Amino acid sequence: LGQALVKLGEKNENVVVLDADVSTSTRTIFFHNRFPDRFFNCGIAEGSMIDIAAGLSLVGKIPFASTFSSLASLRALEQIRTSIAYPKLNVKIAGGYGGLSDFKDGPTHHSICDLSIIRSLPNMTLIVPADAIETEKAVYAAAEYEGPVYLRLSRAEVPVVFDENYKMEIGKGNLLKEGRDVTIIATGIMVARALEAAKLLESEEKIDVRVIEIHTLKPIDVDIIIQAAEETGAIVTAEEHSIIGGLAGAVAEVIVENKPVPIERVGIKDTFTESGQYDDLLEKYGMGVSHIIKAARTALKRKNC
DSSP states (O other): OHHHHHHHHHHOTTEEEEESSOHHHHSTHHHHHHOGGGEEEOOSOHHHHHHHHHHHHHTTOEEEEEEEHHHHHHTTHHHIIIIIITTTOOOEEEEESOBTSSGGGOTTTOBSSHHHHHHTSTTOEEEOOSSHHHHHHHHHHHHHSSSOEEEEOOOSOOOOOSOTTOOOOTTOOEEEEOOSSEEEEEOTTHHHHHHHHHHHHHHHHOOOEEEEEOOEEESOOHHHHHHHHHHHSOEEEEEEEESSSSHHHHHHHHHHHHOOOOEEEEEEOSSOOOOSOHHHHHHHTTOSHHHHHHHHHHHHHHHHO
16 A cells, blocks of 8 residues: 555655554555655544545545544544545545454454445445555556545455456456356455365365455446356355455345345354454454355355255
């Protein structure tokens, strides 16, 4: 995020960045160091930051407002709804430390319901990149898009899925692996785990798994999901989020309305989480590779019943 914003700022002088006193954590400090006159530290006042970003957009700026995703989606929700989404202003919100990537600070800072909250707001575009390369591409795409965008980012180290030639298009999913038996639809850091699960299922159990990445949860790529349902007949969703209202909810809505097939949801069940080491928390709360494999087996079994 920080490096991409600097590159973007060098190309477009209307880009400005705001932060809620966590710029060393969100890495918007890079933009501050390069363009101090276009950076605004709003203090620990997330709602005020969003309202300031709204004002800047009304005078032709392209503001990126950055803080932790849990704070943006909860503490500043009223301002996002009323000042940004309702008037459909050209403000970009970067919600860092998504999911459990702020693992040390406990459940108050774990961002496990942000996707469902933001996805429910009219006029909002919601993007969840899978790796560092896609994050950079998402920043550029958000800047070019006219209207409110929420970028849900992770602070965790994750495997690189895409190469530098990758082209990201808002609202278009990515077919990462062909398959005919079952489809895994993943977002964010779960994309790399979905690919690993598919590889193991194929090599050890001869299950042919299709893998789709959905980086834009809203507007979601309806066509790629319907095609997967029609051609494989079983779906698994995988996200670092509650299974209520995020990717699982979005995919289920598409499937129910168009092509009902068995769906298994991988993610955090209806529970709060706790402090701990990041990988341990992912395993404890059902987001390990083994959980994706188990869900794929179950979906396939339900399909064949």
